[in-house]
Amino acid sequence: MPSHDKGKGKLFIIGTGPGNLDQLTARARNALGEAEYIIGNAAYLTPLAELLGGKQVISSSMGREVERARTAVELAQDHRVAMVSGGDPGVYGMASIVLELVERTGRVVDVEVVPGITAATAAASLLGSPLSGDFVVLSLSDLLVPLEVIEERLSAALSMGVPIVLYNPKSRGRPHNFSRAMEIAGRFRRPDTPVGIVKNAYREEETVIITTLREIMDCNDEVDMHSSVIIGGEESRIWKVNGDARGIITPRGYHKKYVY
Numbered sequence: 001m002p003s004h005d006k007g008k009g010k011l012f013i014i015g016t017g018p019g020n021l022d023q024l025t026a027r028a029r030n031a032l033g034e035a036e037y038i039i040g041n042a043a044y045l046t047p048l049a050e051l052l053g054g055k056q057v058i059s060s061s062m063g064r065e066v067e068r069a070r071t072a073v074e075l076a077q078d079h080r081v082a083m084v085s086g087g088d089p090g091v092y093g094m095a096s097i098v099l100e101l102v103e104r105t106g107r108v109v110d111v112e113v114v115p116g117i118t119a120a121t122a123a124a125s126l127l128g129s130p131l132s133g134d135f136v137v138l139s140l141s142d143l144l145v146p147l148e149v150i151e152e153r154l155s156a157a158l159s160m161g162v163p164i165v166l167y168n169p170k171s172r173g174r175p176h177n178f179s180r181a182m183e184i185a186g187r188f189r190r191p192d193t194p195v196g197i198v199k200n201a202y203r204e205e206e207t208v209i210i211t212t213l214r215e216i217m218d219c220n221d222e223v224d225m226h227s228s229v230i231i232g233g234e235e236s237r238i239w240k241v242n243g244d245a246r247g248i249i250t251p252r253g254y255h256k257k258y259v260y
């Protein structure tokens, strides 16, 4: 029988935001405070160091997600456990695998998914307002999704004309997915389409680059697994102040209705 009546355990699946404590929500901070065990990828635990005093910390490496999720579900039978996930836990994060394991093991635990600021909006904020309305988020990682499917989805998204945020644009294991994606983008969007690269948003070594589809491959070396890339939509443009390129905006369309 699932042990759901002990009433002691709780499993928080916490989004820690882009990586700076200032960007952690108050709920995430309180949930971390309540937890006895904190489990997560070492990269997400490091920025939280000052909140981990007195906790049992279980840190694991990338690629051990299933194992980590299983440990969390088991411990949460009797303990207050926080599984941390960067950004938002429901966006290419740990929430789904943890919920699947709760379902499969029949271990009924009290689960709370605590949302966090995802890389798309963190990156967008540093560029100005490139998303503004409808947009698409795609991951170029082919670890769990075949490359053909990623390319089909990318073409479909590009044909919609809306801005696209690319997560996992490049890693050592798949250095060519990004250049291939930019080649496909060039078939659908104008060469002067603005492109923003945001690397390590709200972390040390934060880098923001504003360029265009025509010149994007000049910045190829800047793009890595810590970057998000925003390809502008048909209405996106470089945001200039006194002639200087300061960011990217996608107007919501107020100019069509109002005079300002």
Ligand code: SAH
Residues within 6 Å of the ligand: 018, 019, 085, 086, 087, 088, 089, 090, 091, 092, 093, 117, 118, 119, 120, 122, 123, 166, 167, 168, 169, 198, 199, 200, 201, 202, 203, 224, 225, 226, 227, 228, 229
């Ligand atoms: N759950 C996370 C996404 C995990 S996928 C979230 O909601 O943000 C990992 C990808 O997210 C990275 O390859 C990168 O594309 C993006 N990312 C995560 N943190 C970032 C940051 N601080 N700056 C820029 N991109 C980031």
